[in-house]
Amino acid sequence: MSEQANSSTNQNLRTPIVAVLGHVDHGKTSLLDKIRGSTVIEGEAGAITQHIGATAVPLDVVSQVAGGLVDPTEFDLPGLLFIDTPGHHSFTTLRARGGALADIAILVVDVNDGFQPQTEEAIRILKETGTPFVVAANKIDTVPGWNPQEDAPVQQTYEAQSDRVRQSLDEELYRIIGNLSDEGFSSDLYWRVQDFRANIGVIPVSAKTGEGVPDLLTVLMGLAQRYMKEDMEINLAGPGAGTVLEVKEEQGYGTTIDVILYDGTIRPGDTVVVGGGNDTIVTEVRALLKPKALAEMRAEKRFEQVDELRAASGVKIAAPDLDDAMAGAPVRVVGDRDVDDVIEEVEAELASAQVETEEEGVVVKADTLGSLEAMANALEAAEIPVMRAEVGDIAPRDIAVATTVNDESHRAILGFNVDVYPDAEQRAEEKGVHLFTNDVIYQLVDDYDTFVEEREREQREAVFDNIMRPARFQILQDHVFRQNDPAVVGVEVLSGTLKRNTPVGVFEGNDIRRVGTVKGIQDQGEDVDEVRAGERVSVSIDGPTIGRDVDEGDELWVDLPEKHAKVLEQELLEEIPMDEREALHMFLETHRKRDPFWGK
Numbered sequence: 392m393s394e395q396a397n398s399s400t401n402q403n404l405r406t407p408i409v410a411v412l413g414h415v416d417h418g419k420t421s422l423l424d425k426i427r428g429s430t431v432i433e434g435e436a437g438a439i440t441q442h443i444g445a446t447a448v449p450l451d452v453v454s455q456v457a458g459g460l461v462d463p464t465e466f467d468l469p470g471l472l473f474i475d476t477p478g479h480h481s482f483t484t485l486r487a488r489g490g491a492l493a494d495i496a497i498l499v500v501d502v503n504d505g506f507q508p509q510t511e512e513a514i515r516i517l518k519e520t521g522t523p524f525v526v527a528a529n530k531i532d533t534v535p536g537w538n539p540q541e542d543a544p545v546q547q548t549y550e551a552q553s554d555r556v557r558q559s560l561d562e563e564l565y566r567i568i569g570n571l572s573d574e575g576f577s578s579d580l581y582w583r584v585q586d587f588r589a590n591i592g593v594i595p596v597s598a599k600t601g602e603g604v605p606d607l608l609t610v611l612m613g614l615a616q617r618y619m620k621e622d623m624e625i626n627l628a629g630p631g632a633g634t635v636l637e638v639k640e641e642q643g644y645g646t647t648i649d650v651i652l653y654d655g656t657i658r659p660g661d662t663v664v665v666g667g668g669n670d671t672i673v674t675e676v677r678a679l680l681k682p683k684a685l686a687e688m689r690a691e692k693r694f695e696q697v698d699e700l701r702a703a704s705g706v707k708i709a710a711p712d713l714d715d716a717m718a719g720a721p722v723r724v725v726g727d728r729d730v731d732d733v734i735e736e737v738e739a740e741l742a743s744a745q746v747e748t749e750e751e752g753v754v755v756k757a758d759t760l761g762s763l764e765a766m767a768n769a770l771e772a773a774e775i776p777v778m779r780a781e782v783g784d785i786a787p788r789d790i791a792v793a794t795t796v797n798d799e800s801h802r803a804i805l806g807f808n809v810d811v812y813p814d815a816e817q818r819a820e821e822k823g824v825h826l827f828t829n830d831v832i833y834q835l836v837d838d839y840d841t842f843v844e845e846r847e848r849e850q851r852e853a854v855f856d857n858i859m860r861p862a863r864f865q866i867l868q869d870h871v872f873r874q875n876d877p878a879v880v881g882v883e884v885l886s887g888t889l890k891r892n893t894p895v896g897v898f899e900g901n902d903i904r905r906v907g908t909v910k911g912i913q914d915q916g917e918d919v920d921e922v923r924a925g926e927r928v929s930v931s932i933d934g935p936t937i938g939r940d941v942d943e944g945d946e947l948w949v950d951l952p953e954k955h956a957k958v959l960e961q962e963l964l965e966e967i968p969m970d971e972r973e974a975l976h977m978f979l980e981t982h983r984k985r986d987p988f989w990g991k
C-alpha cells in the first residue's frame with residue numbers, strides 16, 4: 392500500500408513540517424496531544440495519520456477542526472506534519488540541507504509563567520535558523536474566573552468571559568508581546584496581524600480545553616499557504632531525502648533509523664546513503680516501517696511495513712550497517728544517480744555542519760549534529776575556542792582529549808543534552824577536567840564563563856597572596872623600647888598595610904637603603920599579622936640599631952622588590968585600597984626620579 396501524508400490534489404506540493412518549542416512544562420506535549428486528540432474525532436473525510444516521529448493532519452481535518460475559520464478551497468497544501476518530539480533538542484536535530492527542517496515552529500509560552508530561559512533559547516535558535524513561528528500563549532484556562540469553552544475558537548471563548556477575566560488575560564498576553572519585542576520581534580494578537588512575515592502572531596490557547604486550537608491550526612495553515620507554498624514545491628516522485636531523527640535498536644530489525652523524509656520518495660530495496668559518526672554509510676533499505684494503526688496494535692507487532700513513502704513523512708528505516716548512523720545526519724536515496732555523487736553530497740552536508748576547531752580550546756559534546764552546531768554558534772559568539780566537537784555522551788576518551796590543552800581554563804568539557812559515563816566522571820575528577828552539562832545552551836555557556844571568571848579571580852588572589860604590598864610608617868618620638876637585636880619601636884602607619892616579615896628601608900637620594908626586616912607587630916600587647924594605615928602599634932625590627940641606622944621620627948618604607956611593584960601597578964592597581972595606591976605611587980615616583988624605567 393502507499394503511505395502518504397498528503398491528501399492533496401497537487402502531487403508536487405508537500406506538507407509543511409511544524410515543530411513545537413518552548414520552556415519545560417509550558418505545555419508542548421499537551422498541545423501536540425490536543426491537536427492529535429481533537430483531530431482524531433469525526434474521522435470522516437480524512438483522519439490524522441500517525442507517522443514515526445510525526446503526526447500528519449490533512450487539510451480537511453484542519454478545516455473540520457477550524458470550523459468556519461478555514462475555507463479549504465483557498466488551500467492547496469496537503470495539511471500539516473507535526474513533529475512529535477517537542478523541544479529545541481529535536482528542533483536543532485532536524486536540519487535539512489543546512490537549514491532547519493521544520494518549515495514553521497510553534498513557540499509555546501505559559502501565560503502565567505511568561506518568558507523563561509528555554510523560551511529565550513528557542514527564540515535565539517529560531518532567529519539563527521530564520522524559521523517563521525507563531526506563539527501559542529498557552530494555559531489561558533488558568534486565568535482566575537475562566538469560563539471554559541471546550542475546543543472553541545478564540546473569539547467565541549473571549550465573548551464567554553467576564554470583562555475582568557478578559558482584562559487579566561490581555562495583561563498576560565501583552566506581557567508576552569513585550570517580551571517578544573525585547574528579543575527584537577514585533578508581534579501582536581494574531582487577529583491584528585496583517586503580514587505574518589513582519590509580525591509574529593500570538594494565539595491564546597489552552598492545551599487542556601482546546602480553546603484557541605482551531606485558531607492555531609488556521610494560522611499555521613494560512614501562514615504555510617501564503618508564504619511557504621514555493622518552498623513546498625518538490626518533485627515528490629524524485630529520490631527521497633531526509634534527516635535522521637533517532638537511531639534505535641528494534642527487536643527483529645537490529646539498528647534502525649527514524650527519519651523525517653522532506654523530499655521525494657523512498658521504497659524498500661532503495662540504496663541509501665546515511666551520514667555516520669566515522670564513515671558515510673551506504674546501505675540498502677530492507678523495510679520501511681510505520682506505526683500500526685491503534686486498533687490493530689498488538690504488543691508483539693508495533694510496526695507495519697509500507698512499500699512506498701513520500702515526503703513529508705516520518706518513517707523507520709530498517710537496513711544493515713546502521714549502527715554508526717547519527718541523529719541529525721542526512722539520508723539520501725541514490726535513485727538513478729551515481730552513488731559517489733550522493734556520498735559526496737551527504738559528506739558536504741555533514742562538513743557544513745562541522746564545527747570549526749582550534750588547536751587549543753574546550754571539548755564540546757552534544758546529542759545531535761544540529762545541537763552541536765547551535766552550541767558552536769553560541770561558543771563562537773562568546774569567544775570561547777573549541778578544540779574538539781562531537782556528537783555523543785561524555786566518555787573517558789573525551790577526558791583524555793581535554794587533558795592535552797595547555798591553558799587550565801580550557802581543560803573543560805561542555806556537554807549539551809548528553810550523559811556522562813560514570814568512569815568518565817571519575818577520570819575527569821582525577822585529571823582535573825571540569826565537566827559542564829546542561830540542556831540549555833546559553834546556561835552551559837554562562838556556567839563555563841562563570842567558571843573561567845572564578846578561576847581568574849582565584850589566580851589573581853594567589854598572585855596577590857604572594858605579592859608584597861606597599862606601606863610607609865614613621866618611628867614615633869620617645870617610643871624606642873629597645874635599641875637593637877631586635878629594635879622595638881612605636882610606629883604610626885602613614886599609608887598602606889604593614890605586615891610581618893617584610894623588609895623595610897629608608898629613602899636616601901631617591902634610592903632605598905634597606906635597614907632590616909619587620910619581625911613582629913604588637914597592638915596593645917597582642918601579636919598581630921598586619922596593621923593598616925592610621926594605626927599606631929609597636930614593631931620589632933631585625934637589623935638596625937636605633938640612633939645609628941635609623942632615628943626617631945624617620946619615615947620607613949616597605950622595600951618592595953621591583954617585580955612586585957610592577958605587578959601591583961600593572962595588574963592589581965584596581966584591587967588595592969586608595970592609601971596603598973598612594974604609597975605605591977610615591978614609592979614608584981621616588982625610584983623613577985633616579986631611574987625612569989624602574990618597575991616598568
Ligand SMILES: Nc1nc2c(ncn2[C@@H]2O[C@H](COP(=O)(O)OP(=O)(O)OP(=O)(O)O)[C@@H](O)[C@H]2O)c(=O)[nH]1
Binds near residue numbers: 533
Ligand atoms: N490548565 C492547563 N494545564 C496545562 C495546559 N497545558 C499543559 N498543562 C499542564 O502543564 C503541565 C506540563 O505540560 P506538558 O505538556 O507536559 O509540558 P511540556 O512543555 O511538554 O513539558 P516538557 O515535555 O517536560 O518540556 C502538565 O501538568 C499539563 O497537564 C493548559 O492549557 N491548561
